[in-house]
Amino acid sequence: MMTREELTAVLGAPLGEAANDRELFAAAVEVRNRTVGDRVYLRGLIELSNRCRKNCLYCGIRRGHLGVERYELTDEQVLAAAERAWRSGYGSVVIQAGERTDGAFTERVERLVGRMKTLSNGELGITLSLGEQSRETYRRWFAAGVHRYLLRIETSSPELYARIHPADHDYDRRLECLRALREEGYQVGTGVMIGLPGQTVESLADDLLFFKALDIDMCGMGPYIEAPGTPLAAVEAPFSRAERLQLALRMIALLRLSMPDINIASTTALHALHPQGRELGVAAGANVMMPNLTPEAVRGDYKLYDNKPLQDMDLQGFNVALDNGWGDSRHFALRRLNVCVSAESQK
Numbered sequence: 267m268m269t270r271e272e273l274t275a276v277l278g279a280p281l282g283e284a285a286n287d288r289e290l291f292a293a294a295v296e297v298r299n300r301t302v303g304d305r306v307y308l309r310g311l312i313e314l315s316n317r318c319r320k321n322c323l324y325c326g327i328r329r330g331h332l333g334v335e336r337y338e339l340t341d342e343q344v345l346a347a348a349e350r351a352w353r354s355g356y357g358s359v360v361i362q363a364g365e366r367t368d369g370a371f372t373e374r375v376e377r378l379v380g381r382m383k384t385l386s387n388g389e390l391g392i393t394l395s396l397g398e399q400s401r402e403t404y405r406r407w408f409a410a411g412v413h414r415y416l417l418r419i420e421t422s423s424p425e426l427y428a429r430i431h432p433a434d435h436d437y438d439r440r441l442e443c444l445r446a447l448r449e450e451g452y453q454v455g456t457g458v459m460i461g462l463p464g465q466t467v468e469s470l471a472d473d474l475l476f477f478k479a480l481d482i483d484m485c486g487m488g489p490y491i492e493a494p495g496t497p498l499a500a501v502e503a504p505f506s507r508a509e510r511l512q513l514a515l516r517m518i519a520l521l522r523l524s525m526p527d528i529n530i531a532s533t534t535a536l537h538a539l540h541p542q543g544r545e546l547g548v549a550a551g552a553n554v555m556m557p558n559l560t561p562e563a564v565r566g567d568y569k570l571y572d573n574k575p576l577q578d579m580d581l582q583g584f585n586v587a588l589d590n591g592w593g594d595s596r597h598f599a600l601r602r603l604n605v606c607v608s609a610e611s612q613k
């Protein structure tokens with residue numbers, strides 16, 4: 267593992283043309299191809315609802331953003347999208363929504379998970395990205411058939427976390443949730459935003475060390491992009507958009523080098539900053555993409571940030587894996603194996 271100083275040096279090298287990082291990206295791709303292979307795994311993204319009880323200062327669908335038309339997909343819409351993912355051979359879907367913890371919502375999710383399992387003969391893998399929940403809720407969703415969960419830490423710095431969230435949002439609570447998810451048996455993914463106001467390359471280096479220390483299975487991270495009408499958009503960011511893109515690609519490559527066998531997403535935010543953003547992410551070491559399967563009529567309402575791409579993803583030119591496997595993180599499989607082996611050897 268590279269030290270904090272080494273990581274900081276790579277991240278802090280002068281930013282110019284993204285192509286200047288060619289050697290770094292080539293090394294990351296070589297490591298990826300050797301460990302998790304050279305194919306890109308697909309998750310169908312279903313944005314269930316943009317209602318959210320939280321008020322994160324950077325987010326376009328925060329509770330306090332009154333200009334947003336709020337929507338909720340019907341069961342039929344969710345199941346049709348899931349079926350489309352399964353029939354297209356994606357192998358798994360990600361259900362994402364703003365955070366809600368009321369019983370009507372958590373029970374609905376549980377029911378939908380069961381129905382997605384049934385319609386796909388148990389074949390469709392299901393990942394949730396529904397924020398901070400009680401351990402009991404995580405347990406119930408896992409029992410219903412979910413096996414992966416994405417919960418971004420947003421930044422590993424408690425100070426910066428406090429600056430980009432209202433006072434009642436709690437860094438430690440988020441950490442507790444990540445631990446609870448692991449303990450309940452999920453494959454756990456997290457991630458950060460890159461180029462936030464107040465963020466430094468040292469802090470980004472700490473993020474990479476944080477992922478390693480947490481021993482995550484998956485990571486989704488992308489550039490921070492101002493969301494018009496949010497409090498944080500009024501604060502000047504330390505890096506230009508082009509620089510954020512390049513920093514995000516460096517983060518992907520460095521993470522691949524430090525955690526060779528995890529799944530790393532090439533995120534939509536990369537695409538929002540560059541027409542070939544997703545391709546660049548894969549060329550920097552990512553191995554997962556999430557084509558949007560949300561019905562087009564409401565896609566524009568799930569607007570976390572400016573310029574979010576709404577069109578269907580063009581998969582031409584990607585070496586995609588369409589064999590209906592769940593595309594589990596190899597890291598997770600190996601950890602489970604190691605647990606079994608050490609349990610054996612303790613007998």
Ligand code: 5AD
Pocket residue numbers: 324325326418420458459488489490491492493535570571572
């Ligand atoms: N820019 C980039 N990413 C954002 N997210 C929310 N708002 C923004 C923004 N303005 C990301 C957060 C969140 C995920 C769902 O979207 O990291 O976890």
Ligand code: SF4
Pocket residue numbers: 318319320321322325326327328329363364365397
């Ligand atoms: Fe809600 Fe997530 Fe946006 Fe925060 S980032 S306001 S939790 S949707």
